[in-house]
Amino acid sequence: MSRDEKPDGLEADIYEQLTAARNYLRTVDDFYARAAAEHNTTLEHYQVLLAVHCLGETALPLRVLAEHLVRDRTATGQLCKRMQQAGLLDLTYESNSHRPQLLVSLSGRGKEVLHAITEDGLRNRDRYLTSLPPDKRLYLAEAVRFSWLDGLEDQTATGQSRVTGH
Numbered sequence: 001m002s003r004d005e006k007p008d009g010l011e012a013d014i015y016e017q018l019t020a021a022r023n024y025l026r027t028v029d030d031f032y033a034r035a036a037a038e039h040n041t042t043l044e045h046y047q048v049l050l051a052v053h054c055l056g057e058t059a060l061p062l063r064v065l066a067e068h069l070v071r072d073r074t075a076t077g078q079l080c081k082r083m084q085q086a087g088l089l090d091l092t093y094e095s096n097s098h099r100p101q102l103l104v105s106l107s108g109r110g111k112e113v114l115h116a117i118t119e120d121g122l123r124n125r126d127r128y129l130t131s132l133p134p135d136k137r138l139y140l141a142e143a144v145r146f147s148w149l150d151g152l153e154d155q156t157a158t159g160q161s162r163v164t165g166h
Contacts, residue, residue: 014146021147024140028125035120039113045083049114052089052106059092059103080104088113 033043051068052060066076080102083089088110093100106114129137 017143017146020140020143024144027128028121031124031128032117032121035117035124038120039116041086041088041113041117044079045086045088046114046117048079048083049088049106049110050118052104053111053114059094059105062102062104065104077102083110 029043032046036043036046047069048065051065055064055068062077062080063073065080066073069076071079080089080091084091084107087107090105090107090110092103092105094103095101129140132140
């Protein structure tokens with residue numbers, strides 16, 4: 001589709017809802033980024049803390065964390081070492097039969113920071129949502145649901161995209 005052509009009908013609704021969902025999620029990310037800054041950390045650090053917590057609070061192999069974050073292992077290792085220096089993570093090595101493996105876990109401070117940022121982010125998200133008129137809240141909920149779930153069963157069964165029909 002060229003830039004001058006505009007989608008119509010169902011396609012216009014799909015693009016409108018995808019755009020609304022992406023904008024909402026960026027807004028929510030911004031709440032967490034500001035909350036992280038208030039706790040002297042970054043959104044990237046928060047995402048690491050969240051991933052380590054959700055993937056298992058016990059020692060998580062660095063390679064698993066890197067795969068989850070869709071990051072290079074070396075860059076993830078460097079980030080984790082900086083976070084260890086900040087007191088957010090504990091890093092240990094576990095030996096196996098081939099080579100030592102770097103394991104990542106939340107420190108006590110990391111758990112506190114994760115909890116505080118999450119609480120602040122949720123509070124700001126709730127404040128934002130309650131400031132919107134009910135119809136806008138409903139539209140955002142529908143757009144997010146649609147962008148993630150709607151048509152998933154149909155696409156899986158037919159192997160077709162709802163937008164392109166291919």
